[in-house]
Amino acid sequence: MTTPQTFCCGYAAIVGPPNAGKSTLLNRLLDQKLSIVTPKSQTTRKKITGIYHNEECQVIFLDTPGIMDPAHLLHEAMLHTTRETLREADVVVALIPAVRNDELFDREFAAHLFEEWLQKEKKPVVIVLNKCDMLSKQEQKEALRAISETWKPEKALAVSALHGTRVDRLVEALKPYLPMDVPLYPEEMLSTAPERFFVSEIIREKIFLQYGKEIPYSTEVVIDEFREQHEEDPSQKDLIRCSIVVERETQKHIIIGRKGSALKKMGRAAREDMEEFLGRPVFLELFVKVRPNWRKKKGLLKSYGY
Numbered sequence: 454m455t456t457p458q459t460f461c462c463g464y465a466a467i468v469g470p471p472n473a474g475k476s477t478l479l480n481r482l483l484d485q486k487l488s489i490v491t492p493k494s495q496t497t498r499k500k501i502t503g504i505y506h507n508e509e510c511q512v513i514f515l516d517t518p519g520i521m522d523p524a525h526l527l528h529e530a531m532l533h534t535t536r537e538t539l540r541e542a543d544v545v546v547a548l549i550p551a552v553r554n555d556e557l558f559d560r561e562f563a564a565h566l567f568e569e570w571l572q573k574e575k576k577p578v579v580i581v582l583n584k585c586d587m588l589s590k591q592e593q594k595e596a597l598r599a600i601s602e603t604w605k606p607e608k609a610l611a612v613s614a615l616h617g618t619r620v621d622r623l624v625e626a627l628k629p630y631l632p633m634d635v636p637l638y639p640e641e642m643l644s645t646a647p648e649r650f651f652v653s654e655i656i657r658e659k660i661f662l663q664y665g666k667e668i669p670y671s672t673e674v675v676i677d678e679f680r681e682q683h684e685e686d687p688s689q690k691d692l693i694r695c696s697i698v699v700e701r702e703t704q705k706h707i708i709i710g711r712k713g714s715a716l717k718k719m720g721r722a723a724r725e726d727m728e729e730f731l732g733r734p735v736f737l738e739l740f741v742k743v744r745p746n747w748r749k750k751k752g753l754l755k756s757y758g759y
């Protein structure tokens with residue numbers, strides 16, 4: 454039986470620079486694709502809660518948008534999300550990617566993360582040096598030593614989120630900083646975000662994967678209708694109607710492609726993933742809309758949930 458004396462449960466925020474592997478780590482920890490992963494940076498725009506369970510603890514992970522210099526209002530809203538998420542956390546996972554050059558990791562970023570973000574919040578910090586598959590054992594040790602000596606986190610460990618190396622040790626490292634409490638969520642629950650959120654994230658992922666240059670960054674995905682009808686009538690598929698919002702007409706043409714071919718290809722890939730995620734058939738309708746400069750407009754950002 455779980456009692457507050459034997460069980461711990463709390464919030465762990467995952468922070469780091471864009472492309473550090475935060476989403477990959479979250480998906481690996483939960484053994485499920487909850488957060489979108491692409492080789493491009495800044496794919497994560499909103500906070501995603503993933504819930505990890507074992508016999509001794511429940512860790513509610515909060516993924517955050519990557520920390521970077523804000524270029525417009527959307528970036529500022531993303532950084533605001535990161536700041537708010539840090540405040541909610543009992544413990545912080547600071548994800549620092551290893552790099553294969555003379556520095557082993559980005560020292561300048563790590564200094565910025567600690568000095569401008571983490572020291573102000575005064576939360577316990579576990580440093581995770583991710584992408585350690587890119588470094589030798591010796592280099593990993595050197596990097597961890599340099600990090601520990603400079604910023605004195607509660608703990609520092611090297612993992613590879615991509616390959617799953619030492620990811621299980623992270624939960625052990627976090628446990629001492631979680632309050633003793635009963636689980637807040639039932640065991641079968643992997644996230645508090647609704648299905649429609651994951652559906653829009655799947656479309657965003659496909660856009661990031663298929664289109665180049667500024668297109669993914671100028672795009673927002675809005676679910677206009679999510680009609681769950683398959684469960685009641687198995688001859689029907691669930692209907693998902695969705696708008697892809699871009700900033701310019703030229704972007705709309707690129708998204709649609711010649712005779713609709715690009716949109717069709719992207720829609721097919723998204724629908725296949727959605728069906729796998731939801732475990733039921735989906736009819737997906739996509740519309741492309743132009744909303745000039747949506748990333749700079751407060752009202753529109755708000756209506757998109759930022």
Ligand SMILES: Nc1nc2c(ncn2[C@@H]2O[C@H](COP(=O)(O)OP(=O)(O)OP(=O)(O)O)[C@@H](O)[C@H]2O)c(=O)[nH]1
Nearest residue numbers: 472473474475476477494495496497584613614615
């Ligand atoms: N070699 C290596 N690559 C990794 C590892 N973890 C993540 N990656 C890659 O790094 C890229 C970025 O991963 P994400 O998980 O999307 O990174 P993120 O920090 O969530 O990115 P943002 O959405 O920009 O905040 C992807 O191409 C991943 O496959 C790792 O342990 N080793």
